[in-house]
Amino acid sequence: MATITRYPGVRHLRSTPTAHVMQLRDGTLRRSGVGLAFWFRPLTAVLSEVPVDDRELPLVAxxxxxxxxxxxxxVTVSYRFENPEVVAQRLDFSIDPATGRWTGEPLQQVGQLLGELAAGHVMDALAGATLREAVSSGAGPLRQQVTAALVADKRVAATGLRVLGARVSSVRADADLERALQTPAREAAQSEADRSTFERRALAVERERAIAENELTNRIELATREQHLVTQEGANARTRADEAAAAALIEARSQAERRQLHATSTAEATRLQGEAEGAAERARMAALADVEQGVLLAVALRELAAHLPAIGQVTVTPDMLTGALGALTARRGE
Incomplete structure (x- = not known):
């Protein structure tokens, strides 16, 4: 909006870089441009201000x-005033010389014009499509059709406007119809989710089965190894028993042979000793064959004394001494 400064009898206008200002006096265009600043007389000047920046018009069609x-x-329509002088002739963009404000509502008129045109083009674009096509095809095709129709509209060009483009945010149907249209997609999504769940469960069951089979295989392998171990331990025990029995047999045979050798040697020694003693006894008996009886008695007494137990004390009585002396005397008399 232009800034107007009041002075006695005159006014000073200063516009912005986004506004195109036109001054008419006596029906003649005196000034026209963007970003102007000039003096004018309020009683003779007719001022118009047309914005030249890009603008957007949101609407529901x-x-x-x-x-x-x-x-x-x-839908959102982007536009701009491409020819401000033509726009000022077709629409009321005049401003008050005292305040600089528009005397009417030109932007509302522009919005009504573009809104009706855009709504008409939307209706034409959707009239040839079914509900499912209109809702599911997306905003791209509709945006292209509405933009092309507005750009080619002669009334827009005749008003001095230029449509930069149109954006379509959404195409919606009645809530009940939307739910009905969403039902197949929801059911398909639910079916896909159920299928994923079933596949995940089947995969989990398959993995559990593989784990169980692996555990069973490990147990069978361990049992087989344990059986081999028991068999091997039994064989080792039998081998140790056989070896121990063989060693014991060899030891018993060795001991028997040693005892036999010892007995043989002992018997031989006893035989030899007996033969030697017999020979000695025969020699001694042969030696005593011609000895007198008294000598034999003395030898017998000596042998007897050698085999008698030890005598600590001997008591000789007169009777014993008398008998012994009598026997000795009798032997000598003979």
Whole structure:
């Protein structure tokens, strides 16, 4: 909006870089441009200000599809005033010389014009599509059709406007219809989720089965190894027993042979000793064969004394001495 400074009898206008200002006096265009600053007389000057920046117009367009279903499209139209002088002739953009404000509502007129044109093009674009096509095809095709139609619209160009483009945020149907349209997709998604769940469960069961089979295989392997170990330990025990029995047999045979050798040697020694003693006894008996009886008695007494136990004390009585002396005397008399 332009800034107007009041002075006695005159005014000073200073516009912005985004506003195109035009001054008319007596029906003649005196000044026209962007970012102007000039003096003017309020009683003779007619001022107009047209914005030249890019603007957007949001609107909601209602349409009916080929299958007679109502849909709503949220559209945003971007535009600008390409020819401000033509716009000022077609629409009221005049401003008050005292305040610099628009005397009317030109932007509302522009919005109504573009809104009706955009709504009409939306209706034309959706009239040839079914409800499912309009909702599921997305905003891209509709945006292209509405943009092309607005750019080619002669009334827009005649008003001095230029449509930069149109954006379609969404195409929505009635809530009940949307739920009905969403049902197959939801069921498909639910089916896909169920299938994923079933596959995950089947995979888990398969993995559990593989783990169980692996554990069973390990147990069988361990049992087989244990059986081999027991068999090997039994064989080792039998081998040790056989070896011990063989060693014991060899030891018993060695001991028997040693005892036999010892007995043989002992018997031989005893035989030899007996033969030697017999020979000695025969020699001694042969030696005593011609000895007198008294000598033999003395030898017998000596042998007897050698085999008698030890005598600590001997008591000789007169009777014993008398008998002994008598026997000795008798032997000598003979």
């Amino acid at each position: 209602h349409a009916r599809t080929a299958d007679l279903q109502d849909v709503t499209a949220q």
